Amino acid sequence: MVLFVCFEQLSPIFLYNSVSWSTLAMNTTVVAQLQRQFQDYIVSLYQQGFLDSQFSELRKLQDEGSPDFVSEVVSLFFDDCSKLINTMSRSLEQPDNVDFKQLDSGVHQLKGSSSSVGARRVKNVCISFKECCDVQNREGCLRCLQQVDYEYKMLKTKLQDLFNLEQQILQAGGTIPQVDIN
């Protein structure tokens, strides 16, 4: 009604408003769609066992003061994964000279950080990995190492997709949905 009146007056200000009004309407749909996509995606990550409730805890720590906390911490975690896997790979190189103590230390660290981040599959592989270390099973350790490498890279891709969705929502002017997984 107001728009109609202002259109007659051809006031540039109100013309702008009419344009932005329809843009806003369109944006709302886009935002809602993106939010739905985000929600579905994150729920699927939990359901498929990539993430556990600790990831929810992590998201609680993010706020306006620390808007990138989750992606920063996750990034640190993936860097750690990469470094530790390299070190552990070297420890396992020589069949008759495996430093199981160093391996154990690496696995312990990886288990700790994956647990803190909510990286469920990575953590579970670490549990098996530790068992192989304890009995000094080199073959078992090699298999676990390969699996850890696979799992962390897989998770990295998935979370990158999730963070991209977040960015899209924010750019469209929306807010990121709270998804609580217990």
Added chain:
Amino acid sequence: MVMETESKFHVLAVDDSLFDRKMIERLLQKSSCQVTTVDSGSKALEFLGLRVDDNDPNALSTSPQIHQEVEINLIITDYCMPGMTGYDLLKKVKESAAFRSIPVVIMSSENVPARISRCLEEGAEEFFLKPVKLADLTKLKPHMMKTKLKKESEKPVAIEEIVVSKPEIEKEEDSSVIEILPLHQELESEQLEPMLSSNKRKAMEEVISSDRSRPKYNDITTSV
């Protein structure tokens, strides 16, 4: 009109892992605490102002040159650290006359009952299993409140006063204890009672004997 003394609890967090330091720092900030993180037990002691003699690790003295501007309300430390473990740090703190009243909390990723009871016996207030959650940190408030209340122990404040008073903040010495409450409204009155009546914490009965001048409550710097 009424100036609120914006004073946060200051926590010293000790962990050799950068990742874990980042986590605990955020957790504490989110719980409205000021945080200082260090990567070792010896750095923690340095920060507190305890000089650690390299030749004799058992000889601890408060360094007269270091004037502690900052007051620490709680130390939270990882158990497994190279060099000085969290347990070693706990012992050193509790052995020091100047610092034994600072509550210490131990964190560990391993659930070892013998380890847990050893730490609690040595005087740790809590033992948290990693990953530490936000909900865990709500347990810290009563322990940190103790250190603030201790300062007011010269002026006896009745328990009923603390529990019942509404957030009327006045810039007076007497009501500085009451000032704490509006900032930590989740603190239930029930939590105060066991803390104040607890007799297992020797710190409660002891008066901190220290030549070191302690900063007054109102002088605490509050930068976030």
